[in-house]
Amino acid sequence: MRNVTLAQVDALPVAVLPIATVYPPGHLLVWHEHRRAQFLYAATGTMLVETDHGAWTVPGERAVLIPPDRRHQVRMLDVETNSLYIDPAAAPWWPTECRVVEVGPLLRELLLAASDIDPRDGLGDRNRALLELILHEASRLAEVPLHIPIPRAEPFAGLCRRYLADPDLTVGNADWAREAGVSERTFTRRFREEAGMSPAAWRSRARLLAAIPLLHHQSVTEVAARLGYATPAAFSYAFTRAFRTAPSRLHTSSRHDPAGLTLINHS
Structure with a gap:
């Protein structure tokens, strides 16, 4: 099925509903949830997924597994998706938190073929x-650690969400502590308790995640300079260390990226 809403077909007595959708640039699917688990695959573009617990960046040709009844929102950056909405009973192995996964050539083609299935006509x-x-x-896909935790408590949650929306290299612990109305030492200790990492480490990871959609249109050198890294090599090292993949593998401004990955156009 293509460009139909889940509400139109959710009641169908089938375990898996395949839906392919083309979104306008920057489209925001505001906070929502659904009873089915969702396998949300980005055939093109980049998806930014948020829940109450964290944020996930999903580059093209990856997918995010979203648990059933999990409140979330998704911003679509030049995205075409192939989604599967899955009855929880059909996938007891489904994770309890969102997870970004690699999608190989076989599954890509299966998802593309599934987009032509219309369960309203019955399943052969x-x-x-x-x-x-x-x-x-x-059920066998490898996880990609393109995730950052978001503290539940305020003011930490608000500070983190604003930073994710607009990462600023000039912001430091003192700025956040001042906004929170506590000493820098107290802020740092409480933030670490909430997020499991220091505020500086959190902001560094947030900036690296912000690089992912930029790499779709800009070179590694350009993105490194924009994010304030002294050299492209320093940026590449930090990115690879954080996400276990080189930024050059996500640079897709040409038909073939520098790592030799073939880009699939599903239009």
Whole structure:
């Protein structure tokens, strides 16, 4: 199915609903939740996913697994998606928190084929087998650590969400402590308790996540300079250390990126 809403088909008596959607640039799916688990695959572009617990950046040709009944919002940056909405009983292995995963060539093609399935017309043996195979493949995917925690308590949550929306290299612990109305030492201690890392380490990771959509249109050298790194090599080292993949693998301004990955156009 293409460009239909979940509400139109959610009541169908099928375990897996495949829906492909093209979104306008910058489109925001505001806070919502659904009873089905969601396998949200970015065929193109970048998705920014937030829950009450954290934020996930999903580059093209990756997917995010969203648990059922989990409140979330998604910003779509030039995105075409292939989604699966899955009855929880059909995937007891589904994670309890969002997870970004690599999607290989086989699963990419299966998801593309599934977008032509319309369960409103009934599921034949082939389509049923195809959807079952997709679930099997999805249960074996490797996680990519493109995630940052968001503290639940204020003022930490508000400070973090504002920083994610507009990372600023000039902001420091003293600025955040002043806004929170406490000493820098107290702020740093409480932030570490809430987020599991220091405020400086959190902001550094947030800036690296902000690099991902930039790499879709800019070179590694340009992104490194924009984020305040002294050299492209320093940026590449920090990025690879944080996310276990080189930034050059996400630079997709040409048909083939510098790492030799083929870009799939599903339009």
